[in-house]
Amino acid sequence: MITLPLTTQTPLVDAISHLLGLDGSFGLILSAFIAAFLIGNIMLISAGIAGPWAKRKITAVFTDRIAVNRLGPLGLLIIVADAVRLLAKELIVPEGVDRPSWDIAPLILPFSALLGFAVIPMGGPLQLADPETGLVFVFAVASIASVGVVIGGYSSNNKFSMLGGLRAVAMNIAYEIPLIVTAASVVLFAGSLRLSEIVSAQAAPLIVIAGVTIPSWFAFVNPFAFVLFLIANLAEIGRNPFDIPEAPTELVAGYVTEYSSVYFVLFFLGEFLHVFLGGAIIATLFLGGPAAPISSLSFIPGFIWFLLKIWSVFLFTQWMRAAIPRVRIDQMIEIGWKGLLALSFINLILTAILVGVIA
Amino acid sequence: MSSTPASSQKNIVGISKNGTLDYTKLEKLLGPLVLQKEDHVNAPAFVIRPDSVEEALTLLRDEAGFDHLSCVTAQEYEDRFESIYHLRKYDSPQHELGIVVPSPKNNPWNQSACSVFRTADWHEREAYDLVGINYEGHPDLRRILLPDTWQGHPLSLDYDQNKPQLITLQEHENxxxxxxxxxxxxxxxxxxxxxxxxxxxxxxxxxxxxxxxxxxxIGYLHRCEEQMAQGLNYRYQIMPYPDRWDYASAGLLNEWAYARAAEDLVNIEVPEYAEIIRTMGAELCRICAHFLAVGTFALDIYGDFTAIFMYAMRDREIVQSILEDLTGQRMMFNYFRLGGVVWDLPEPRDEFLSKIQKFLDKIPAGIQEYSELMTTNEIFQLRCVGTGILPPDVARQYGVTGPVARGSGIDYDLRRDDPYGYYENLDWNVVTNDGCDIYSRFLVRLGEVEQSAKIIGQCISLLESWPEEDRIIQANVPRTIKPPADAEIYRAVEAAKGELGIYIRSDGTQQPARFKIRSPCFSNLSTLSEMATGGLVPDLIAALGSLDIVLGEVDR
Structure with missing residues (x-):
């Protein structure tokens, strides 16, 4: 038997077992469940607020409207109303759907996104697991989502769904490679795949301008990679200008066309979780994770900073959605393969040279 | 199929020295094909045999420059069926000619014009569908508005409206x-x-x-508008219906189409003051319709209810409220009357006019905003430039009009070329663009918004200074209108989507014997396969969006 020299730290699980005095393997498993429950719920709440409420409010600001304002303060209770509405709807199972896979597909999307959050450092002990290969893990599980999309598109027995599924595959293949290659350039700087170490590598001060210390976040160190990653991430989560798999005006709703009620909610939830997972990855790789932007603000807990950062990435995607046209499928593939891929490799090579020179 | 635009040829037959049409020369051109000459109110017409349609139309297109088949009207008389081909020229739309093709009652048929004008394809299908004339040589003669299983032809004389139609399940099957x-x-x-x-x-x-x-x-929104008009009287009852053709806020433009045809049919002079109000209202409608076109086109390209869609809706809302002040309605205006308009500008006049002026002042900034968000956006250009190509000769073949034609470089605008209303006396330009693509159609619409604003601005200053005692909004029109029997007219106006024509044949009663609507969207939509074939699905959607169709007008 080969033992891999990998060590996985589990900060949150350790903290919980310590706090509740749970020990032994049973205690460890129990505290792991509690920890997972905690992290999962934090993200679900985030997506739950973002889905029905924040998205409407943000888009409304961009488009000169008011949006929800009837239920509760600022229309916040729309979240409850929407939950009731969506869950109370009839689940319509169209004729001829490929049954087990049609049911599995909606589960895969939120599952893969939630799994990704397991290794994201959210400040303090709020990190479920911190394996040495954290970055690889997060990309691996995030890309499971496309499997769900393809299954959903293919099993729906609907031509629009199938086209949507096919588009999703084409897009994910085209954009995941630049995404990962760009992330690799960050790894070169940090010298580790472990996410907590990537975060701590960004803590050192970069420059001091007028008494304000700018930390060496990789967004500042290598803005080029940051921009590349932001663009590739838009494609990864399927938002404008790359909302091609759904493309409401072309494919009705793409792979979600035939899904209703709870299954639709799961797809919807999965998408929002993916937007946030993308935000979390960006925050971790480029924006110093849970660190405060300037040291004088570090009295605010890291978790708050982390949430702020992923919400600003969410805001960015909503901004894109409100202002940028959708590219055509062939143009998108071209941008991915001919543009982003080449640029991301150039970025990787230049970074490698730079890191080599500094070392 | 040759489709050389006649304008490129030097010797166009049938034009007299002062530039008007010389019908005797045209008659000579057609020679023995002409059986008889008829006089329609708009232009003379030649009666030809049903088997000489192709020959006559080819001659007229290639030798006499009639490159625009505006409309095909079919109707049934007591003793015969009849198809009328309304011909025009893109270069000089006032040159009109009708070709009347009678066919026997027991076996209604005539040669198809499809090989001469591709636009005849859809028009003849409609004629077959509603009236029941068979067009020989038509490549694809099936019903167009009604379901394939429909029994009978609703506008033929022996059609029994009370007979229930059985729509088989086959028709509903996916x-x-x-x-x-x-x-x-x-x-x-x-x-x-x-x-x-x-x-x-x-x-x-x-x-x-x-x-x-x-x-x-098409045909999902067919509401028998033509047949309804045939059961209503000219004076009061028809006017509310045009609002329902192109219901996307182009109501006054549609009303004008009917008003123009009916007024010319019975020689009603509209007072100048009413003409100015009409012109202003119609251009407001055009702005309204173009904003909707811009907004929904953005929806197709951007894929969501994005900023640009909402901005277009916001700006359109201002025009809607102005039109509401003027007409009392937001959608179904019913503001025109034969011989004028129903009432004067709302009081206080100054407030109303300054409200419009305020809106006009905002337009340049609005257009600037659209340009920044859309026309200069690189992704937008990536999607629109060079896609959905419609070359001018193809556009002529399909009888394309309006912004779609002008986006293909065809300088055709009835407001200028076949003047009506107060347009002649105002200073404005026809916007054209040679791009022939989706982008150029979009630019034409934005340009037309600016031109409409210019027209409205001039109307406002005229209305402001108009002496109070001369504010005549309505000519003296008899309570019942009975045009002479067998008077026929085809008249068109420049609606938001192009040439909106009305053909009326009177039988001496208060109601038209035949009321035919030539819808610009109908002809424009028929070019879709020409634009989209070979492209990608997103291009198809963008091309459809750039045509700016309103199904209420396509299906009538």
Missing amino acids: PLRDTDEENTMFINIGPHHPATHGVLHLKTVLDGEHVVSVDPD
Whole structure:
């Protein structure tokens, strides 16, 4: 038997077992469940607020409207109303759907996104697991989502769904490679795949301008990679200008066309979780994770900073959605393969040279 | 099929020295084909035999420069059927000619004009569908507005309206048929699809993402507008209906189409003051309609209810409230009357006029905003430049008019070329663009908004200074209108989407014996397969959006 020299730290699980005095393997498993429950719920709440409420409010600001304002303060209770509405709807199972896979597909999307959050450092002990290969893990599980999309598109027995599924595959293949290659350039700087170490590598001060210390976040160190990653991430989560798999005006709703009620909610939830997972990855790789932007603000807990950062990435995607046209499928593939891929490799090579020179 | 535009030829037959049409020369050109000459109110017409349609139309197109088949009207008389081909020239639309083709009662047929004008394809299908004339040599003579299983032809004289129609299940069946070729997929885009701008059904065959063929299936919104008008009187009852053709806020433009035809039919002079109000209202409608076109087109390209859509709606809302002040309605205006308009500007006049002026002042900034958000956006250009190409000669063949034609570089605008209303006396330009693509159609619409604003501005200053005692909004029109029996007229106006023509034949009663609507969207939509075949699905959607169709007008 080969033992891999990998060590996985589990900060949150350790903290919980310590706090509740749970020990032994049973205690460890129990505290792991509690920890997972905690992290999962934090993200679900985030997506739950973002889905029905924040998205409407943000888009409304961009488009000169008011949006929800009837239920509760600022229309916040729309979240409850929407939950009731969506869950109370009839689940319509169209004729001829490929049954087990049609049911599995909606589960895969939120599952893969939630799994990704397991290794994201959210400040303090709020990190479920911190394996040495954290970055690889997060990309691996995030890309499971496309499997769900393809299954959903293919099993729906609907031509629009199938086209949507096919588009999703084409897009994910085209954009995941630049995404990962760009992330690799960050790894070169940090010298580790472990996410907590990537975060701590960004803590050192970069420059001091007028008494304000700018930390060496990789967004500042290598803005080029940051921009590349932001663009590739838009494609990864399927938002404008790359909302091609759904493309409401072309494919009705793409792979979600035939899904209703709870299954639709799961797809919807999965998408929002993916937007946030993308935000979390960006925050971790480029924006110093849970660190405060300037040291004088570090009295605010890291978790708050982390949430702020992923919400600003969410805001960015909503901004894109409100202002940028959708590219055509062939143009998108071209941008991915001919543009982003080449640029991301150039970025990787230049970074490698730079890191080599500094070392 | 030769489709050389006649304008490129030097010797156009049938034009007298002062530039007007010389019908005797035209008659000579057609020679023995002409059986008889008829006088319609708009222009003379030649009666020809049903088997000489192709020959006559080819001669007229190639030798006499009639390159625009505006409309095909079919109707049934007590003793015969009749098809009328209304011909015009793109270069000089005032040169009109009708070709009347009578056909026997027991076997109504005539030669199809499809090989001469491709636009005849859809028009003859409609004539076959509603009246029941068979067009020999038509490549695809099936029903266009009614379901395939419909029994009888509703506008024929012996049609029994009370007989129930049996629509078989076959008709409702989802036609998920496989195509004959391998590796292609048949897909129904619509009738319920976010991008079809209403209930339009595109039978599309795809090869991967590429469009192999697309066949628009229309008629879902057919409301028998023509037949309804035939049961209503000229004076009061028809006017509310035009609002329902192009209901996307172009109501006054449609009303003007009917008003112009009916007024010319019975020689009603509209007072100058009313003409100015009409012109102003119509241009407000045009702005309204173009804003909607811009907004929904953005929806097709951007894919969501994005900023640009909402901005267009916001600006359109201002025009809507102005029109509401003027007409009392937001959508179904019913503001025109034969011989004028129903009431004067709302009081206080100054407030109303300054409200319009305030809106006009905002337009340049608004156009600037659209340009920044859309026309200068690189992704937008990537999608629109060089896609959905419609070359001018193809556009002429399909009888394309309006912003779609002007986006293909065809300088054709009835407001200038066949003047009506107060347009002659105002200073404005026809916007054209030679791009022939989706982008140029979009630019033409934005440009037309500016020109309309210019027209409205001049109307306002005229209305402001108009002496109070001369504010005549309505000519003296008899309570009942009975045009002379067998008077026929075809008159068109420049509606938001192009040439909106009305053909009326009177039988001496208060109601028209035949009321035919020539819808610009109908002809424009027929070019879709020409634009979209070979492109990608997103291009198909963008091309459809750039046509700016309103199904209420396509189906009538």
